[in-house]
Amino acid sequence: MDTDPIIPLNDPALYINRELAWIRFNRHVLDEALDPAHPLLERVKFISIFANNLDEYFMVRVSGLQRQFAKGVRKFPADGMTPGQQLDGIQAALLPDLLIQYNCWHDDILKKLAQNGIHIHNYRDLDERQKALMHRFFIDEVYPVLTPLAFDSSHPFPFISNLSLNLAIIVRDANKKDFFARVKVPTNLFSRLIRIPEPDGNCRNDKQVHFIYLEDLIATHLDMLFCGLEVVASFPFRITRDADPEIEVDDASDLLTTVEEIMEQRAHGNPIRIEVECSMHDSICHMLEHKLVVTSAMIHRVGHPIGMADLMQLLSLDRPDLKDSPFTQSLPEDLGDGRDIFSAIRQHDILLYQPYDSFTPVVNFIRQAANDPDVLAIKITLYRVGPNSPIVKALMEARENGKAVAALIELKARFDEENNIGWAHALEREGVHVVYGVVGLKVHAKLCMVVRREKDGIRRYMHLGTGNYNATTSRIYTDLGFLTCDKQIGEDVANLFNFLTGYARITSYQKLLVAPVTLRKGMLLMIEREIASHQQKGGGHLIFKMNALVDPFCIAALYRASQAGVKIDLQVRGICCLRPKIPGVSDNIEVTTIVGRFLEHARIYYFHNGGDEEVYLGSADLMPRNLDKRVEVLFPVQNKEIRNAIISKIIPVQLNDNCKLRVLQSDGTYRRSIPIKDAKPLNAQEWFLKHSGCWYHGIN
Numbered sequence: 001m002d003t004d005p006i007i008p009l010n011d012p013a014l015y016i017n018r019e020l021a022w023i024r025f026n027r028h029v030l031d032e033a034l035d036p037a038h039p040l041l042e043r044v045k046f047i048s049i050f051a052n053n054l055d056e057y058f059m060v061r062v063s064g065l066q067r068q069f070a071k072g073v074r075k076f077p078a079d080g081m082t083p084g085q086q087l088d089g090i091q092a093a094l095l096p097d098l099l100i101q102y103n104c105w106h107d108d109i110l111k112k113l114a115q116n117g118i119h120i121h122n123y124r125d126l127d128e129r130q131k132a133l134m135h136r137f138f139i140d141e142v143y144p145v146l147t148p149l150a151f152d153s154s155h156p157f158p159f160i161s162n163l164s165l166n167l168a169i170i171v172r173d174a175n176k177k178d179f180f181a182r183v184k185v186p187t188n189l190f191s192r193l194i195r196i197p198e199p200d201g202n203c204r205n206d207k208q209v210h211f212i213y214l215e216d217l218i219a220t221h222l223d224m225l226f227c228g229l230e231v232v233a234s235f236p237f238r239i240t241r242d243a244d245p246e247i248e249v250d251d252a253s254d255l256l257t258t259v260e261e262i263m264e265q266r267a268h269g270n271p272i273r274i275e276v277e278c279s280m281h282d283s284i285c286h287m288l289e290h291k292l293v294v295t296s297a298m299i300h301r302v303g304h305p306i307g308m309a310d311l312m313q314l315l316s317l318d319r320p321d322l323k324d325s326p327f328t329q330s331l332p333e334d335l336g337d338g339r340d341i342f343s344a345i346r347q348h349d350i351l352l353y354q355p356y357d358s359f360t361p362v363v364n365f366i367r368q369a370a371n372d373p374d375v376l377a378i379k380i381t382l383y384r385v386g387p388n389s390p391i392v393k394a395l396m397e398a399r400e401n402g403k404a405v406a407a408l409i410e411l412k413a414r415f416d417e418e419n420n421i422g423w424a425h426a427l428e429r430e431g432v433h434v435v436y437g438v439v440g441l442k443v444h445a446k447l448c449m450v451v452r453r454e455k456d457g458i459r460r461y462m463h464l465g466t467g468n469y470n471a472t473t474s475r476i477y478t479d480l481g482f483l484t485c486d487k488q489i490g491e492d493v494a495n496l497f498n499f500l501t502g503y504a505r506i507t508s509y510q511k512l513l514v515a516p517v518t519l520r521k522g523m524l525l526m527i528e529r530e531i532a533s534h535q536q537k538g539g540g541h542l543i544f545k546m547n548a549l550v551d552p553f554c555i556a557a558l559y560r561a562s563q564a565g566v567k568i569d570l571q572v573r574g575i576c577c578l579r580p581k582i583p584g585v586s587d588n589i590e591v592t593t594i595v596g597r598f599l600e601h602a603r604i605y606y607f608h609n610g611g612d613e614e615v616y617l618g619s620a621d622l623m624p625r626n627l628d629k630r631v632e633v634l635f636p637v638q639n640k641e642i643r644n645a646i647i648s649k650i651i652p653v654q655l656n657d658n659c660k661l662r663v664l665q666s667d668g669t670y671r672r673s674i675p676i677k678d679a680k681p682l683n684a685q686e687w688f689l690k691h692s693g694c695w696y697h698g699i700n
């Protein structure tokens with residue numbers, strides 16, 4: 001009898017390339033900019049996020065591929081693509097997205113902004129009054145800080161910093177000889193969009209506003225910078241540099257100095273991408289290639305404006321009619337102001353689901369600890385803190401009140417290094433014991449422990465979460481936070497902090513799964529347990545919600561589970577390298593994603609486990625970097641009521657979304673979820689907003 005051939009689970013055809021999967025995720029962000037259902041300025045926000053994501057992607061991921069290509073690296077990802085193939089694939093995948101981005105801006109959003117009183121002009125289209133105002137602004141404010149730089153045989157090519165906006169200029173002397181020059185557009189000193197004052201000289205009314213681009217204002221006045229020469233042409237351009245140099249330290253004491261040096265190097269990394277306007281002369285493009293030592297493939301001809309991340313400036317306008325409706329976050333009654341949060345935690349574990357639930361209880365948890373005479377110590381991990389952090393202020397207050405406070409601040413949190421270094425110094429000045437991460441690892445776990453003396457002895461109170469201790473992002477990221485005083489979890493967290501701040505080497509934990517020690521092994525064992533349980537009892541079901549699925553060992557385990565008949569639902573916001581619905585391999589796997597108003601950031605891992613259901617939450621995605629190179633934590637939800645709420649409310653609402661949900665196909669593309677006939681529209685994020693504070697009690 002014929003049998004189907006056995007497909008080896010390491011076959012590259014079973015894996016989607018990580019970099020191309022990210023391109024598709026960012027396209028979903030761009031799709032939100034295209035969606036007319038969003039308020040107009042929210043669409044501007046998404047087009048800005050799309051551009052900013054691309055900047056970081058080139059600085060980190062593309063730069064890494066270019067280094068691999070230059071070194072001839074032969075270690076390929078699970079999908080088998082070489083660095084050169086990946087670079088070619090990225091460029092091919094990006095070109096249509098960039099065209100869509102610029103068409104969306106020029107043909108749709110820009111026109112609708114004007115219809116709603118937000119006008120972005122070319123200088124030449126201003127009326128005489130506006131030109132006079134802008135001319136005076138240029139003379140008084142901009143002109144004094146500009147430095148024209150010529151480059152020829154006697155003038156070296158000027159250094160051009162990362163992500164700086166520049167004008168490449170051709171000037172001609174009286175002998176009809178052409179020269180090149182460069183002027184940096186000082187977006188570090190002025191807004192990219194310069195607001196034109198009203199006739200009375202004020203800028204108070206945001207109902208009717210007028211802007212011009214800073215580079216347009218400068219380009220119009222270049223004759224003042226090159227007196228006696230003819231300005232033939234000028235073209236904006238922008239350089240993206242490698243911003244991800246490897247951090248190598250042998251001793252923890254060197255970490256702060258090394259990270260500070262890395263921050264300085266970031267502006268001077270090798271050029272990765274040169275964005276130029278489509279109209280730029282070929283001669284200037286060739287000159288930039290030669291001077292910057294790049295290939296023609298690294299020259300990206302794009303439309304105007306270059307650097308669309310700067311459009312986020314428009315979100316500062318006071319135009320609530322063009323933004324998402326504000327919402328009221330829920331605050332559990334027993335966690336309100338003036339309530340004893342420690343008493344509430346002793347009575348029962350508490351789950352918070354931001355942004356639908358308020359982040360205030362997390363801040364109050366530390367504030368109360370800071371002022372409680374029975375609290376002895378506070379320990380916390382900080383990854384992305386944010387400005388004006390109430391968490392950091394509460395830690396300082398705790399130290400002022402004589403508490404022992406230890407804060408592990410991850411200095412290697414990419415692009416937040418400067419902010420984190422500033423907070424680290426501020427905390428140290430207050431006497432907080434600050435630890436600058438762990439050599440060889442990033443600390444990505446989200447943990448806070450309060451040690452309190454009580455009548456029956458010392459008790460540990462913990463907050464564990466999926467997101468950062470950042471009050472700002474808590475309103476725009478969906479994250480889960482968990483408050484508990486479980487004894488064994490407390491012992492595990494205490495042991496983990498002893499590892500993070502000292503020399504303790506912990507090889508096992510009672511309840512936590514901790515990377516890089518036990519997390520991958522524990523995850524693989526639970527997947528294998530699900531396979532065995534399904535083979536014995538049936539009903540096997542895995543539901544994983546995460547930001548990224550890349551790890552080939554975890555993907556292979558999920559393939560084995562699918563082959564065994566286990567039903568698998570994966571909701572992966574961003575990168576997914578698993579191919580679903582491949583006959584004989586992943587028939588039982590469905591992969592979906594949601595990109596919407598909020599950034600889906602929570603991680604939930606559900607195991608049916610023969611009816612004895614388990615749920616883990618935490619900071620870790622299933623990626624090699626998370627499992628091998630970071631300190632991550634997954635923790636079990638053992639409170640039956642909370643676990644049932646996650647299983648019967650949060651997960652079904654997410655999986656049954658029929659407005660924002662996309663379904664991954666086996667070829668790596670996505671299609672929109674097709675609503676069942678006569679089914680009510682279900683936007684998961686909107687549902688949670690409407691049911692804020694009562695989502696535990698069922699779907700109406």
